[in-house]
Amino acid sequence: MRFALSEDQRLLQESVGRALGELAPLERVRAYAEGGDFADVWRGLAEMGLPGLLIPEEHGGLGLGLLEAAVAAEAMGAAVAPGPFLGSVLAPLALRGGTPEQQVRWLPRLASGEATACIAISEAVAGARDGAGVEASDGRLTGKALFVLDAQGADLLIVADRAGGLHLVEQPPAAGAMATIDATRRLSEVTFEGTPAEPLASNDGLERLRDAAWVMLAADTLGASQAMIDKAVAYAKERQQFGRVIGSFQAVKHMCAEMVAELEPARALVWYAAYAFDHAPQEATVMAAHAKAHLAEIGRFIARTSTEVHGGIGITDLLGLHYWFKRIGLNRQLYGGPERVREAAARAQGLVPA
Template sequence: MNLVLSPEQQELRDTVRSFLGTVSPLPKVREGYDPDVYARLNGELGLSGLIVPEEYGGSGAGFAELAVVLTETGAALLPGPFLATTFAAIALTRVPDKELLTGIAEGRVVATLAQPAGDDGLVAESADGGVAVRGTLARVLGGMEAGVLLVPARTGDGMVLVAVDLTGEGVTRTPLETLDITRGQARIELDGARGRVLGASPQDDGIGDRLAVALAAEQLGVLRASLDSIVAYAKIRVAFGRYIGSYQGVKHKLADMHCKLEQAESIVRFAAWAADESPEELPAAAALAQAYVGRACFEVARDHLLLHGGIGFTWEHDAHLFYKRAKTDEVLLGPPRIHRARLADLLEL
């Protein structure tokens, strides 16, 4: 196990960072999702097909490489459905479908993955060679931009994973007013929407663990960018005749934030390694990633906003964008306490 990035991974990191800095700088992030940026992200770099197997037209890369990319998209606060489509691709690598995987790899398909709330979930009934899906999803990441929804649904034979065409009849999408203005969610109501069964929804497929690792990688990027921002500010902001970075209270806070970054980076890289190489260690690694990185990301984003002083609370400053992305990510897969409890169970504590 090597937690240090390989030369190829460093080159991937630098390429994605440079690309996002050019086509999606922070001032542009406020404008929201830009389909042209998303098309270039997939067309020029092929990032949507990064973990798609080569037999389906993807790069066949592992989670170590995916973590590198998501760290950079998180640091850039990339708007749009990239994380949602990544979640869908992760699910499809466990329940393969050639049509969807090929479409994602080529950048033609924007997809999202949703988990129904409640015990009943969605219901799928046979209809005209496919299924008709009924039910409501209160919050779907990227629900307005996606063309395909992957969701578990109940049939007479048990739980199956269904691909629903969100552009067809029987689908009502309502955009939600979310805390994070850079990435939207939607309420989706399905009333006989046409769907296609991809396969049985396995009970222990590792999808949830892999989603946790992917999200932790994005959180690592948000954490790093927040720290970089306040460190740069502390070097130029003068108060009472001194740079604020020279004050002991600020120095100690920045040191604490840096320690959180170092720990989070090690945790994310270990979790990504486990997803690729050690499935038996993945559940604990994924639970640790969300239990620690999610909270650390929010704390660093919060403190970086506070250390900016009054300017950090203004709408024009970028600090609130990182704060809101950090809080939204922290609870996206459930609050940290859920992951702490799962980790305790796995460690038999």
């Protein structure tokens, strides 16, 4: 039995990483962070079929699983690439609870990249703040959703109400930008005032969506953390101090080795959490929670240590290391910080009352 990525999965990861290296180098990411557009890069990724990873072949997608999506998410995190990738993974999962008419209407457009989708589930899975939350009544939504990724310009919005139901909004209201630490992704506040919505009929739809989101964020952090290690090692091999490269100093060697030692076991954890989502549903919630919480802690350690290896230049805008640092920071809190996520894992195992 092989406990590793298949040849096809490795090729997918390499292809996405290579494409991002060409389409979205750091200069391109920096331009986006300063207010630029990323639509042309997303079109390039759409031509590779990236938005259709989880969409069935009969609807124009590739019909793959969450493990393949996690492999792609790892490459996205390594490149700190903007783009509505998370929505392209979660929306098709939500639409599995939709009607055949809803699926025919939306899945082919999402698979081709013609339409983009975003997800508003933060209050339902991570707790409401600032009075946020959405109520559903008679086919209409009222309330406010915060921390909605890639809402600006999205054609489709999947919304969770306070009771845990999922709804499809075809004409999302205008999204107001929210200030966050991560400039590589844009989060929004979306206000609903009697907004028409179609229900998505699924008993466990929100929990499945949450589990998939946790795995995707863990995979993104995995990729970003590996990139920070690679940058630290490369810098340690070229930066000289006292007539020697700093990588020859035992303290720097230990810092780099400890980062690798912490991250490498986490790779298998993320991959298995993604595998369990499709093939071991009885383990899916616990594994997704462990992956999200553990990568949040490991990612923070690596972000800090990599910056320390770089010394003072590590915090400068010129180097750009802060893009990875802040992306890992947002991933840590989005859809629940490690404490809340571990509590969900404990509930799923019956260790604390539901």
